[in-house]
Amino acid sequence: MKNATQGDVVKKGVFGRLADFFDDRTGYRALMHDALYERVPGGARWRYVWGSTLVFAFMTQVITGLFLWASYSASAQTAWESVYYIQHEMAGGWLLRGIHHFMAQAMVVLLALHLLQVVIDGAYKAPREVNFWLGLILMMLVLGMALTGYLLPWDQKGYWATIVATNLAGIVPGIGPSLQQLVIGGSEYGHHTLTRFFALHAGFLPGALIVMLVVHLALFRKHGLHAKQPITKPDAMFWPDQVLRDAVAMLAVMAVVLGVILVPALKAMLAGEPVDVGHLGAELGAPADPSLPYAAARPEWYFLFLFQFLKVFEGWGATGEFLGAIVVPGLIMGVMFLMPIIGNWKLGHRFNVAFTLGIVAGAGLLTAMALNEDYYAVWVDKAALADAQKLYDETGGDEEKLAAALGGDKAKITAMEAKWEKLEKIRHSQAFLDASKQAKLDAARAIELAGRPEKIPPAGMLELVRTDAKSQGPRLFAQHCASCHAYVDPQAPEAASVLAKASAANLHGFGSAAWMRGLLDPDQVAGPAYFGNTAHKDGDMVNFVQNDLTDADTWKKDDIEAVIAAMAAEAGLPGAKPAEPAVAKGRELIASDERCGSCHRFRDNGADLGTACDLTGWGSRDWLVGIIVDPTHERFYGDTNDRMPSFGKADEGSLAPLTRAQIELIADWLRGEWYRP
Amino acid sequence: MAQQHRPVVHPADSRRGFLAKALSIITGGLATLAPVGAGVWAFLDPLRRTKAAASYLPVTELAAIPDDGVPRQFPVIADRVDAWTGFAAEPIGAVYLRRAKGSETVEALSATCPHAGCFVEMESTGKCFRCPCHNSEFTLDGGIVAPSPSPRPMDALECRVAKNGEVEVKWQKFRAGVADKVEQ
Ligand code: FES
Numbered sequence: 039m040k041n042a043t044q045g046d047v048v049k050k051g052v053f054g055r056l057a058d059f060f061d062d063r064t065g066y067r068a069l070m071h072d073a074l075y076e077r078v079p080g081g082a083r084w085r086y087v088w089g090s091t092l093v094f095a096f097m098t099q100v101i102t103g104l105f106l107w108a109s110y111s112a113s114a115q116t117a118w119e120s121v122y123y124i125q126h127e128m129a130g131g132w133l134l135r136g137i138h139h140f141m142a143q144a145m146v147v148l149l150a151l152h153l154l155q156v157v158i159d160g161a162y163k164a165p166r167e168v169n170f171w172l173g174l175i176l177m178m179l180v181l182g183m184a185l186t187g188y189l190l191p192w193d194q195k196g197y198w199a200t201i202v203a204t205n206l207a208g209i210v211p212g213i214g215p216s217l218q219q220l221v222i223g224g225s226e227y228g229h230h231t232l233t234r235f236f237a238l239h240a241g242f243l244p245g246a247l248i249v250m251l252v253v254h255l256a257l258f259r260k261h262g263l264h265a266k267q268p269i270t271k272p273d274a275m276f277w278p279d280q281v282l283r284d285a286v287a288m289l290a291v292m293a294v295v296l297g298v299i300l301v302p303a304l305k306a307m308l309a310g311e312p313v314d315v316g317h318l319g320a321e322l323g324a325p326a327d328p329s330l331p332y333a334a335a336r337p338e339w340y341f342l343f344l345f346q347f348l349k350v351f352e353g354w355g356a357t358g359e360f361l362g363a364i365v366v367p368g369l370i371m372g373v374m375f376l377m378p379i380i381g382n383w384k385l386g387h388r389f390n391v392a393f394t395l396g397i398v399a400g401a402g403l404l405t406a407m408a409l410n411e412d413y414y415a416v417w418v419d420k421a422a423l424a425d426a427q428k429l430y431d432e433t434g435g436d437e438e439k440l441a442a443a444l445g446g447d448k449a450k451i452t453a454m455e456a457k458w459e460k461l462e463k464i465r466h467s468q469a470f471l472d473a474s475k476q477a478k479l480d481a482a483r484a485i486e487l488a489g490r491p492e493k494i495p496p497a498g499m500l501e502l503v504r505t506d507a508k509s510q511g512p513r514l515f516a517q518h519c520a521s522c523h524a525y526v527d528p529q530a531p532e533a534a535s536v537l538a539k540a541s542a543a544n545l546h547g548f549g550s551a552a553w554m555r556g557l558l559d560p561d562q563v564a565g566p567a568y569f570g571n572t573a574h575k576d577g578d579m580v581n582f583v584q585n586d587l588t589d590a591d592t593w594k595k596d597d598i599e600a601v602i603a604a605m606a607a608e609a610g611l612p613g614a615k616p617a618e619p620a621v622a623k624g625r626e627l628i629a630s631d632e633r634c635g636s637c638h639r640f641r642d643n644g645a646d647l648g649t650a651c652d653l654t655g656w657g658s659r660d661w662l663v664g665i666i667v668d669p670t671h672e673r674f675y676g677d678t679n680d681r682m683p684s685f686g687k688a689d690e691g692s693l694a695p696l697t698r699a700q701i702e703l704i705a706d707w708l709r710g711e712w713y714r715p
Numbered sequence: 716m717a718q719q720h721r722p723v724v725h726p727a728d729s730r731r732g733f734l735a736k737a738l739s740i741i742t743g744g745l746a747t748l749a750p751v752g753a754g755v756w757a758f759l760d761p762l763r764r765t766k767a768a769a770s771y772l773p774v775t776e777l778a779a780i781p782d783d784g785v786p787r788q789f790p791v792i793a794d795r796v797d798a799w800t801g802f803a804a805e806p807i808g809a810v811y812l813r814r815a816k817g818s819e820t821v822e823a824l825s826a827t828c829p830h831a832g833c834f835v836e837m838e839s840t841g842k843c844f845r846c847p848c849h850n851s852e853f854t855l856d857g858g859i860v861a862p863s864p865s866p867r868p869m870d871a872l873e874c875r876v877a878k879n880g881e882v883e884v885k886w887q888k889f890r891a892g893v894a895d896k897v898e899q
Pocket of ligand 1: 783828829830831832844847848849850851864865
């Protein structure tokens with residue numbers, strides 16, 4: 039006997055003996071056996087995989103989350119920046135972040151499926167009530183992690199969605215405001231909002247989740263699997279029969295997540311386009327900017343039904359929000375918690391199933407409604423509403439005028455009003471679509487800027503965005519200039535209609551030879567793109583262009599072209615290369631007191647200021663800034679200035695409409711001077 | 716429980732059981748590979764980042780270094796990139812510069828201690844250098860004063876004076892704790 043034992047030991051080899059050593063001291067074999075050899079009544083089934091896929095999804099989040107943590111920096115000046123770095127500069131960062139982002143969404147779907155299955159199969163009934171409650175708590179923890187994770191990139195969409203979510207927390211009676219202040223780490227959103235959300239997202243919530251999950255799984259093993267009745271097939275062991283099915287389901291979930299990330303790359307490759315991996319996977323919006331409205335703000339798609347649900351209570355004020363955001367969801371959760379007890383009644387189980395399916399259907403419906411409102415303008419047939427639009431434009435949407443226009447025909451009026459309602463929906467939807475498009479442009483520009491060789495300034499990305507002429511120029515122009523000036527490419531199809539609405543010159547291409555050529559064109563100078571809609575319509579310049587410049591004896595074609603070249607050279611727009619001999623000749627012509635110089639100051643030609651604009655440096659940054667600051671200055675229009683405000687001049691005791699920096703941004707934007715990769 | 720007595724399909728040691736086990740491990744492993752792989756891939760990113768080659772940086776004017784043989788401390792200013800942030804003209808370190816009486820040549824010593832990288836300071840007496848961390852002492856020309864925790868003298872840096880009198884130092888870092896001066 040003794041010999042035989044010794045023989046065994048020799049046969050076992052190093053690993054066998056090592057295993058024995060650890061088994062003696064830990065009993066791991068028995069533990070493993072217990073863990074793996076659980077009976078699955080009625081054999082392994084696909085319908086049992088949901089719980090395991092959820093655990094797998096969570097593990098994926100923990101792994102990818104820890105690696106993301108290794109590169110993420112939670113502060114208002116570094117959160118966006120570090121996420122940008124992960125996504126666009128670190129090797130594999132896009133994949134890591136993509137998996138984390140989309141697995142979070144997969145997890146919500148898997149949660150819903152798991153819950154549905156438990157309710158439908160009646161797995162919440164005695165003795166599994168406590169485990170069902172734990173499951174509901176786990177669900178809330180997962181949703182909490184989704185909510186807190188959404189903010190962490192500190193981009194526009196996360197920022198504004200979080201403002202809404204935390205404001206809703208603030209309407210809880212009594213403790214609401216304090217609760218809100220605690221969550222956002224002060225009275226303003228900033229560094230501590232991020233550090234707190236990060237601690238919640240990566241510490242408190244997953245920590246609590248792990249504890250709950252351990253108990254959830256322990257109880258699951260204690261009660262055994264809730265088998266689908268009736269059992270017709272022989273039992274199987276959890277390992278490997280059910281594990282195999284679980285593993286296949288996990289791989290399928292991962293394949294879907296990877297598919298979502300990689301399919302765009304595949305499409306691009308098939309189309310022969312270059313693939314920029316930074317744009318694969320999770321999106322990164324423009325950096326959060328509290329001063330920039332964000333009409334495209336929407337929660338993540340799985341919270342869209344709540345967002346839509348709140349609209350049901352629109353017009354009820356704070357009470358409505360309290361009902362929609364807290365009372366009703368609270369009641370629904372309450373009913374879910376009571377399900378194990380309700381299930382004891384005769385029809386209780388049927389009620390539970392119906393209730394759950396009702397909630398799912400309701401959420402689905404609300405989501406569809408939300409999407410329909412947002413994307414209505416995409417799929418509605420606009421041609422069928424053309425007559426309604428025309429009538430709307432004619433009557434200005436006035437119902438009395440509508441009645442008059444339709445001759446008081448009641449049926450027609452009702453039909454037209456229904457169409458007008460559709461138009462209203464289109465307008466709302468279009469506003470969202472436009473905002474989304476703008477958000478995409480802003481995001482792309484921010485990412486372009488972050489990639490400059492100088493990198494991001496220490497103050498953070500927002501500073502760079504706010505001093506970027508390309509993205510800020512159009513906004514400032516729209517706010518301060520567009521009420522008079524047009525900015526439209528004269529070749530664009532919509533040019534005529536845009537110009538018709540303008541009451542000052544079209545500034546598109548201002549400073550270019552093309553713009554100057556138009557000004558010196560007798561057919562255009564009094565048109566809407568130049569002086570046509572201004573007080574200078576019958577002024578000296580129009581008169582000069584139409585009468586003097588057309589005299590081919592004094593003004594040869596070459597002379598005019600030389601003036602154009604010289605003017606373009608004054609502006610010196612980026613990329614413009616006026617021909618040198620023409621510029622020299624043009625300068626002489628401009629300076630000459632028999633030509634332009636008879637009215638215009640040009641360099642040192644000695645012409646008086648105050649009669650016409652000083653053409654020295656016309657269209658240059660300095661010149662543009664000067665005219666925006668104060669067009670009534672004698673260098674520009676002097677007393678003949680037509681309605682243009684002095685944007686940089688303040689009356690005593692008040693602020694100028696625009697700061698110097700803003701004016702410079704407008705000038706740079708008009709001149710096309712901004713960073714290009 | 717009654718169900719415990721029902722038969723079990725292919726017990727653990729059957730051939731089909733083996734196949735299922737192998738497949739489970741492979742499938743599960745594949746599924747886990749994606750997050751772990753992506754994580755490790757991103758985690759190894761720092762290894763891809765190579766240091767920029769050492770270059771001469773303007774530090775000060777010749778006139779700012781008194782020709783009395785006593786080293787003076789000067790900050791080294793350069794643009795610096797830290798992951799996503801670009802710092803323009805930031806102090807990135809310090810050097811000691813000195814020149815002998817009437818001399819036009821400047822000697823430069825890195826202020827980084829060759830022992831373990833602390834910042835070497837000038838004694839208040841002005842007679843020697845001392846590192847505050849483990850008390851390595853160096854002479855004014857950087858020489859080692861035995862016994863010393865430091866394995867080598869202070870690191871001399873290449874230094875040149877440009878035509879306009881600007882003193883430029885070749886900014887380099889050397890591996891700490893070894894007897895040889897090897898660039899990091
Ligand atoms: S680091 Fe200077 S003595 Fe140790």
